[in-house]
Amino acid sequence: MAHDHAGDHGHEEAGHGHSHGPGHSHAGPGTDRWRIATAFGITTALFVVQLVGALWTGSLALLFDTAHVLTDAGGLLLALVAAHLSLRPPTARRTWGWRRAEIVAAALQAGVLLAVGLFVLVEGVRRFIEPEPVASAEMVVFGILGLAGNIIAMVVLFGGRRSSLNLRAAMLEVLNDALGSVAVIVAAVVITLTGWVQADAVVALLIGLLIVPRTLRLLGESLSVLMESAPPGLDLQDVRGHILELPHVVGIHDLHASRISSDLPVLTAHVVLEDEYFYSGGSAEALGRIQRCVAEHFPVSVQHSTIQLEPADHVEPEVCSPHDHRGTQDHRGTHDH
DSSP, rough: EEOOHHHTGGGGGTTTTOSSSOOOOOOOOOTTHHHHHHHHHHHHHHHHHHHHHHHHHHHHHHHHHHHHHHHHHHHHHHHHHHHHHTSSOOOOTTTTTTTTHHHHHHHHHHHHHHHHHHHHHHHHHHHHHHHOOHHHHHHHHHHHHHHHHHHHHHHHTTTTTOOOOHHHHHHHHHHHHHHHHHHHHHHHHHHHHHHOOOHHHHHHHHHHHHHHHHHHEEEEEEEHHHHOOOOOOHHHHHHHHHHSTTEEEEEEEEEEHHHHHHHHEEEEEEEEEEEEHHHTHHHHHHHHHHHHHHHSSSSOOOOGGEEEEEEEOOOOOOOOHHHHHHHHHHHHHHOOO
């Protein structure tokens, strides 16, 4: 007996909220679009301002911070598109809609940020060895402008930072920008007070070091979702143990858990029941008991746990290969003639 609640409740994927068990609730997909759109507008304006400043001052740190802002603007645009796509309802072909678009966007953002960070590290070493003069006073002005803009964008994004990987990626990019602006200001002050021009290259290297580790973590988490790894905090052995403790359950196999998006974990399992209990009509009761158990102890809602119930004497049917099937059809066709 198979029971798939995901199909029965497909209408909930069109943006309606749902419970994910104790302590695990999220806003619906796409509800933070306005946050991302506002941050995108601020970041785009910052890019223009800092590009003028980098060309004016000749600062490597400010130039790289500007490049970082450009990648952030592109990343926020991806995040905005993904948040919009996530609102599209499921179809017969895309049964989960576009919920995974935010994961793809987060992975793309992480990839671009990683490339920029590595480039900053290489060029920073070169500029440290071969320093070039910079306009330190102007660096301070543009650094302060960049920091002010980033703080505003961070305030906008902060309230929704836990909603999805997509929004976390956006928050991370703006935070890195803010740290980069602080570093630019520090470099400008050091150069003005001491005349040590290499401070510009040192700060550029620090910006690169800020980008790379955080980006690797984000990329790893995004790829974990795309590779359909078990959600963080969900131990499948623990799930197995809870289900096996339920009455009349004698076995469990093909237990899988993954995430469609950062806020949508799903679980599937084949649960084996005692023969007598199964054939006496206890399957419906067992199904409800199992799904309630999963929802109460783990971050998986009843709607997104799919349980197939089987008697202990169940034997998996043999499936004909396409080649065998075609052969049967050909044989019948020859016989009809």
